[in-house]
Amino acid sequence: SQQGEEDPQALSIQEGENATMNCSYKTSINNLQWYRQNSGRGLVHLILIRSNEREKHSGRLRVTLDTSKKSSSLLITASRAADTASYFCATDETSGSRLTFGEGTQLTVNP
Amino acid sequence: KAGVTQTPRYLIKTRGQQVTLSCSPISGHRSVSWYQQTPGQGLQFLFEYFSETQRNKGNFPGRFSGRQFSNSRSEMNVSTLELGDSALYLCASSLLSTDRGLSGANVLTFGAGSRLTVL
Numbered sequence: 001s002q003q004g005e006e007d008p009q010a011l012s013i014q015e016g017e018n019a020t021m022n023c024s025y026k027t028s029i030n031n032l033q034w035y036r037q038n039s040g041r042g043l044v045h046l047i048l049i050r051s052n053e054r055e056k057h058s059g060r061l062r063v064t065l066d067t068s069k070k071s072s073s074l075l076i077t078a079s080r081a082a083d084t085a086s087y088f089c090a091t092d093e094t095s096g097s098r099l100t101f102g103e104g105t106q107l108t109v110n111p
Numbered sequence: 112k113a114g115v116t117q118t119p120r121y122l123i124k125t126r127g128q129q130v131t132l133s134c135s136p137i138s139g140h141r142s143v144s145w146y147q148q149t150p151g152q153g154l155q156f157l158f159e160y161f162s163e164t165q166r167n168k169g170n171f172p173g174r175f176s177g178r179q180f181s182n183s184r185s186e187m188n189v190s191t192l193e194l195g196d197s198a199l200y201l202c203a204s205s206l207l208s209t210d211r212g213l214s215g216a217n218v219l220t221f222g223a224g225s226r227l228t229v230l
Contacts, residue, residue: 033218042115042201042221088154092217098144098167099217101154 006089006102014110019076021105023089024069030092032065033099034074037086046074046087081111113138115222117202123228129190132225136183136204142166143185144219145177148199157200160185192229199224 007022023032031050035043049056049065049072056063062075076083086106090099116135124130136143144167145157156169160179177187183204189196203219 035219035221040199040224040226042223043203043219045218045220048218097217098156098159099219100156101146103153
């Protein structure tokens, strides 16, 4: 079963707009990661946020984590057509344990 | 350095056959994980190997098996294929936190996947 649920399932925006994706999970976590998957390819790691962190930035990415609500959000600012992909959150319950992935958000950025 | 390599990239099998998929991890990575991805079930964890030992196993029937060799390369095998086994099989390698001497996360580097179609 999936640890995380992502919202929305699909998101379509115009280039230059911001995209926000949300992830909720069920159990206590050690950290939360976000991955991107281009159609039919492998996943690529984007960013990691530890359970004792509340916000993290990497380039145009901003991730927040609210452990009290068991939720995280990924914000992509100034989106580009190349950002079109599926985005997954992944959690591990203890340090170094296996990752459990959410169901993903399909992001489409229209030029 | 070279990424995670999976072979074959595409294959077609018929029900009842068996299949073996191969994964070569990033040099220096000793942990290899396998995931099955389908439209209906999403990404499902199959198993993880470290130093030739299975560390973790997901909730899949015994028809799904794997192994890891001394050079960290891994294979997974699916016997008596069913239509529902059609999926993208993803392999990922990682440095375990213990390898890095840090208490940290299991950050995965994925291969491009092996697309299995069962007819």
